[in-house]
Amino acid sequence: MLGVVIVFIAMAGAIAGGKPLQAVEGKGSGAGMAVINENVTAQGTANEGDPATVPFKIIDAKDAGYSIDKVTKVSFKLTWEDTAAKGRLGFGRWYTNTPDELTLTVKPPMEGMEPNTDTGANAQGGSGEVTITFTAEQGIYWDVRELDWTVSIDANCGDEEPKGIGVMPSVADTSTDWNMEITYSFEVPEGSAAGK
Ligand SMILES: [Ca+2]
Numbered sequence: 001m002l003g004v005v006i007v008f009i010a011m012a013g014a015i016a017g018g019k020p021l022q023a024v025e026g027k028g029s030g031a032g033m034a035v036i037n038e039n040v041t042a043q044g045t046a047n048e049g050d051p052a053t054v055p056f057k058i059i060d061a062k063d064a065g066y067s068i069d070k071v072t073k074v075s076f077k078l079t080w081e082d083t084a085a086k087g088r089l090g091f092g093r094w095y096t097n098t099p100d101e102l103t104l105t106v107k108p109p110m111e112g113m114e115p116n117t118d119t120g121a122n123a124q125g126g127s128g129e130v131t132i133t134f135t136a137e138q139g140i141y142w143d144v145r146e147l148d149w150t151v152s153i154d155a156n157c158g159d160e161e162p163k164g165i166g167v168m169p170s171v172a173d174t175s176t177d178w179n180m181e182i183t184y185s186f187e188v189p190e191g192s193a194a195g196k
């Protein structure tokens with residue numbers, strides 16, 4: 001089964017009730033500019049067959065004294081760890097937890113840019129990772145201060161299966177806890193980063 005978690009990421013301006021803006025692309029030489037990297041994190045649980053919505057926002061770096069109208073890269077790193085197998089159950093049979101498969105889809109707000117999606121599975125009993133990155137072409141800046149990014153996570157969880165031969169029931173695995181780190185890069189005039 002598939003479970004869907006929808007994550008809305010909004011810049012602070014959208015939370016304040018501002019009218020959504022179109023992304024603005026400007027040209028810059030990069031000369032005299034310094035790159036700043038900021039990140040925010042989110043956590044949640046993807047449940048099979050139980051869609052959920054998780055809102056959060058990227059911290060507006062203007063709080064730190066910057067304008068972030070010159071974004072050049074945004075990266076979404078999704079990680080998770082499958083729950084431990086229950087081990088030995090009744091009947092003396094050992095179980096292993098087969099891997100969970102998560103699909104990350106990100107719809108960017110920039111005009112003309114298509115959603116990107118990728119799927120990954122954790123190693124058995126271990127962790128999994130999927131990363132999607134949007135990078136502006138050379139000399140292009142994105143003004144995404146008041147625009148919404150839409151992130152969805154689909155979970156297809158592998159159940160716990162008995163080891164060995166013979167017919168034994170599997171144990172359902174229906175969820176996965178996940179973490180996400182969103183990193184965005186933007187440029188500021190050199191010197192304005194001093195004191196950070
Ligand atoms: Ca599993």
Ligand SMILES: [Ca+2]
Binds near residue numbers: 173
């Ligand atoms: Ca799981």
